[in-house]
Amino acid sequence: MKKQDFVVRFAGEGGQGVVTSAEGLAQAMAQSGYHVQTFSTFPSQIRGGPTWTQTRIATETVLSPGDELDVLVAFNEYAYENHKDDVAADGVIVYNQGEFEIDASDNVLGMDFDELAKQTGNNRAANFVVMGALAQLVELPLKVLEDFNRERYTRGRPSDQQIIDSNNMALSLGSVEADKSGLVLGEIAEAVKPEGEQILVNGNIAISLGATAAGLDTFVGYPISPATPILLWMEQNLVGEGKFVYQSTSEIESITSIVGAGFAGKKAMTSTAGPGFSLMGEGLGLAWMAEIPLVVVNVQRGGPSTGLPTKTEQSDLLTALYPGHGDIKLPVIAPGTVEECFYAGIMAVNWAERYQGPVVLLSEHAMSERRQNIPRPDMSKVEIEKRKTYEGSNGYLRYDGFELSPMPIPGGSGAYIANGSEHDAMGDTTHLPARHIQMTERRFSKLNLLNDGNFESENESAKVALVPWGGSKGSVLAAYNQLVNEGLDLAWYYSMYVHPMPEGMLAALREKDLVIVPELNYMGQFASVLRSEGIKAVAITQYTGLPFKVGELATRVKDLVSNSVAEGVSV
Amino acid sequence: MTLKNPEYDFKWCPGCGDFGVRRGLENALEKYLAETEQPTENTVVVAGIGCSGNMVHMLEKEQPFGIHGIHGRSLPISMGIKMGNPDLNVIVVAGDGDFLGIGAEHIAPQAMRNLNITAVVMDNGVYGLTKGQSSPTTDLGVITSSTPYGKMEEKVHPLRNYLTMGVSFIGSTISNKVKDMSDMMYEAMSHPGFSIVHVQSPCTEYNNTYEALKGSVKKGIEPLAYDIPEGHDPSDAEAAQEVVNADGIPLGVIFRDTSRPTFDQRVKDTTGSKEMKSVESLIEGFSI
Missing domain, CATH: 3.40.920.10 (Pyruvate-ferredoxin oxidoreductase, PFOR, domain III)
Incomplete structure (x- = not known):
């Protein structure tokens, strides 16, 4: 053969x-x-x-x-x-x-x-x-x-x-x-050309292309491994009238300047990695509080601190969800393949526009350097969204009510104050308990607008599910295929929409006796997130700075399943 | 806030210099918008955190857009707004703690870019809102709540720093001279580039410097503040250097350089003049 x-x-x-x-x-x-x-x-x-x-x-x-x-x-x-x-x-x-x-x-x-x-x-x-x-x-x-x-x-x-x-x-x-x-490995089978046109890109470029396709106007970033190629790509390609791309002097300058751009009506983005993301926490809080659309791409590397700048890890999930102090939980999209990186770039911008707030796109080092052939994206099937803007007369109450409201854009009518302090309907600072209740519930209610994420599932009737997230998807899928071929009754669930996660997927996972989450961090971050949703999730962790090996992972999944059976989980 | 808003309960203390700054800013803005035939909503006021930042809520005339952001970051926020839409008139209002302490790192980059905005810095030499800690412009040795045995670092010289950093318009004024201040702010808004109007705006509660600034004949106190002599040419960088090197607080326009392109002009001439490829053709570049 x-x-x-x-x-x-x-x-x-x-x-x-x-x-x-x-x-x-x-x-x-x-x-x-x-x-x-x-x-x-x-x-x-x-x-x-x-x-x-x-x-x-x-x-x-x-x-x-x-x-x-x-x-x-x-x-x-x-x-x-x-x-x-x-x-x-x-x-x-x-x-x-x-x-x-x-x-x-x-x-x-x-x-x-x-x-x-x-x-x-x-x-x-x-x-x-x-x-x-x-x-x-x-x-x-x-x-x-x-x-x-x-x-x-x-x-x-x-x-x-x-x-x-x-x-x-x-x-x-x-x-x-x-x-x-005289050495021979064996003849390689003839190529079976993939159907449809293909492109060869890595994760960073796929994200850049996606965000550009979504109509990005402004990009401000600071060099940091492994996210720098996104900044360089934007500097080269996002040009022309009305576009602004710039290398900032710090990640604090990056995030606060895109807050300004988002406020001014622009689709704005920055990219960074762990240390820079930490610096952006306060700015992300401002965008959440003042309801300003923007996207932060975090290409994860090993942490904490300077950590492993050129190695891969999935250890920024919790900080992506909760980057700032106070009651805040950001939408997070974590693509699992190079192809998904393109659509994640689009959806991150769409979500930011739709719910008028910050969105985090979580990639990782292994994905940023992963060059892969993917089907050429069909732009005619891509839907591009724009925020609802306010077009009425002055005297508008921008933050009125408990739900999303149209956003005035400077230069147009409806002047208001975008305020990082708790505020009333006009945007003026207030400390009234009723206002803090209203505004907190308003900010969280807007997440309901993001429940359109899709998910994959296989063999849904199995009581044990394998659920990866982000860039580990491919290796975990390979392990899953191997285990299913060996006869293990295992379900597969996956979505790049980590938060809000598709309701149907959450509901299905709550029914499982065991949900196994292979992830590249020590704490088992995604498993802990799933447990907080009432799901019986257990992590298989690895923190070597390298991706999972399929064979090793399959063995660990098998061991975990048999140990769980020993402890009374029905499989 | 154009109307009295019962929910907004912040107040400046009686005699606060920021009242005068408000009047000066409102007058300057009114004149500038009339002269340039712009509607009020073309203006965005970007506020830092502190007593000064509340300016954005305290403006009593027609309401411009505003953003009350986070401590020290009014300059980069203003960059995003201005570069997002260069047609907007963008004004930063900040205090000495916000602008020269936590936010100091943002001044030099904007000076080098010549970001076309106006910053109004209200300098009272103290952290007022947090109740009287030392600030970058508090004098050496002064006792404050955070320097119970005397301040151990020398004070910052903002005007010298602005000049060294390459800020292209530098004005210095005092909050009780509303007409002078207003004229200066108008000039700053009209200036093509990064302009700073640095206002002595005393804190009557924690650092009342009115007497020191204005002097007292009765008590034999020489005024710290003095008018820059007529005949000073703000386009002369060496003359400006002499003004900022001298002791005391000079009042007037110190430096003005209109020869440098603004940041938005640089972008327009560099990347703005390029034609962006369509998304289809960008994707095509990776086809196999």
């Missing part, structure tokens, strides 16, 4: 071409119709340091980065030592003989990457040497990579042809080396 699935990890030093190799391979394979997903992790430094990127190529949608490696490409000895144990029993290690030596064995292919590159006349062709070898190992026609090379380097520059020729030569040199070694 041909290989349906192929996982290759490139590991080395930052600056050695680790990331470009992995992404180049992903791009090339996606172009020829395969499904791809990349995963990157690197240290928090500009150059150097141990870096690795993994590319998974398959004939079906890729759910997770892959537990075991078919090929490890080791650029240096440190990388070899640290990653060799992740190679599958029948996997292959390709290593850079110019850097170090390992004892020859059945599954090792040594090549001098740089020396071979030099032979092509292009010292930077080492990536293509490696790709050529990989192609040979899975019997992929070199033409697939040659086509990618030609497309990638046809840029209208005089040097184009020279680079294309040298890269093609590098491909064949690498391929010959692999051929000489």
Whole structure:
């Protein structure tokens, strides 16, 4: 049987071409119709340091980065030592003989990457040497990579042809080396082109595209890993009359300036990560209190404090829900796939406009770096919302009543004071108990406008459910599929709408004997949120800075289920 | 708040300098809107937290838009409003604690951008609303509720700081000179760029500086405040430096630079003149 699935990890030093190799391979394979997903992790430094990127190529949608490696490409000895144990029993290690030596064995292919590159006349062709070898190992026609090379380097520059020729030569040199070694992984099955047009994007870009599609006007952000690419994308692309994109001097400036923009009638957004999100707490409270639409994207990383800036974690859920002091609970949308990132970008802006308040979009490091082919979004099916604005005469009571009311926009009629102090219907400060009751209930009642989120469910009759959230969705789904195939009676529920969560999903989960929540944090944050909703939720936690491995997770779910059965939960 | 609002129970203390500032601001705003033929609702008053921030609720004439935000952040809030809609007339009202203490980090960036707004800073040298703690402009050694043995840091020199930071219009005035103050605020609103009107606005309850500012012939007290001599050229940066370096409180327009483009103009000329790609074509860039 041909290989349906192929996982290759490139590991080395930052600056050695680790990331470009992995992404180049992903791009090339996606172009020829395969499904791809990349995963990157690197240290928090500009150059150097141990870096690795993994590319998974398959004939079906890729759910997770892959537990075991078919090929490890080791650029240096440190990388070899640290990653060799992740190679599958029948996997292959390709290593850079110019850097170090390992004892020859059945599954090792040594090549001098740089020396071979030099032979092509292009010292930077080492990536293509490696790709050529990989192609040979899975019997992929070199033409697939040659086509990618030609497309990638046809840029209208005089040097184009020279680079294309040298890269093609590098491909064949690498391929010959692999051929000489006699190592074979097995032929990769032919690509089954996905139906419909595809695009290849990562999570950060998908969020940026979604928010832009939703009609974003203003974006103010401060550089912070792993959210910076969103700021850079906006700086580059959100241009033209009436648009304002700016790098601020702090996250406090970011949040308060988008409060101003939202108040002025604009669709406004910022993006940040843990430390910046902490600084935004007071500003988010103001937006909630004064009823001002805006969106904050929090691309989670390991915390607390500076934590793990370039590693993944799902530990900001509670702070996303409750970022400020006082009675406040923000709407939170946490996309679970790169495709969902696009729609989350749209829905976050729509929700902010609809309920006139702040919305948090929770992504995470693993998603921000995950490059994946997704169906090209169909803009004709996207609904864009705008806040209800006030068009009447002056003397308007902006905060009258217990429910949402139309919002006046400066420059138009209905002047009022947007007030972070408790206020009366005109927006003037007040301390009357009746007003605090009215305004508190008014703010919470507006959340009822956001009950349109959808959810996924499978095998609903099972008494035990597996319920992931956010970026762990793919790995958990892969584990779920495996467990169901093994005969476990397990239900699946998932929604990217974490708060407000779809009523139907909450009701279904309340009926379960056990709800298992795999999540990347110590405290079991989502499980605790579900328990506060009257659901018997138990977390499976991991706090390594890395995503779940499917096999390990499946085992932990099985163990939890059998222990629960021992304790009397019926399955 | 145009009408007497029975629910709003905040009051400035009798004799508070902020009463005079209100009159000056209302007069300046009225004149500016008439001159520029703008309706009142084109104005947004952005307030910080403190006695001064309550200005936004205390305005008695036709109601402009207002935002009463969080402590120290009136400048970045005003940036979002102004850059969201550059046609709006945006005025910040803040006190010395709000503007020079917790919010100090926001002055220099707006000066470098030359954000086209006017900030009215009411300086009383004390935290009034929290009942008399020392502020950045409290003198060294002064005993307050938070400095029971005397203040241990030197006071901030706001006018020197504004000039060093590159604020393009700097005026200094005092709350009892309503006509002068109003004229200065009008000039500040008309100025293309970041303008600050720094007002000595004494707190009669915790730091009554009227006598020190105005002096007393009877008691032989020399006034701290003095009019900047006629003939001072505010477009002369060196002359402005001399004014802010001198002792005492100079009254008048200290510095005015109209040569720098405003922030909204910079944006208009840089990214504003680019054509944005359609969402479809942005997506197309990632097709495989």
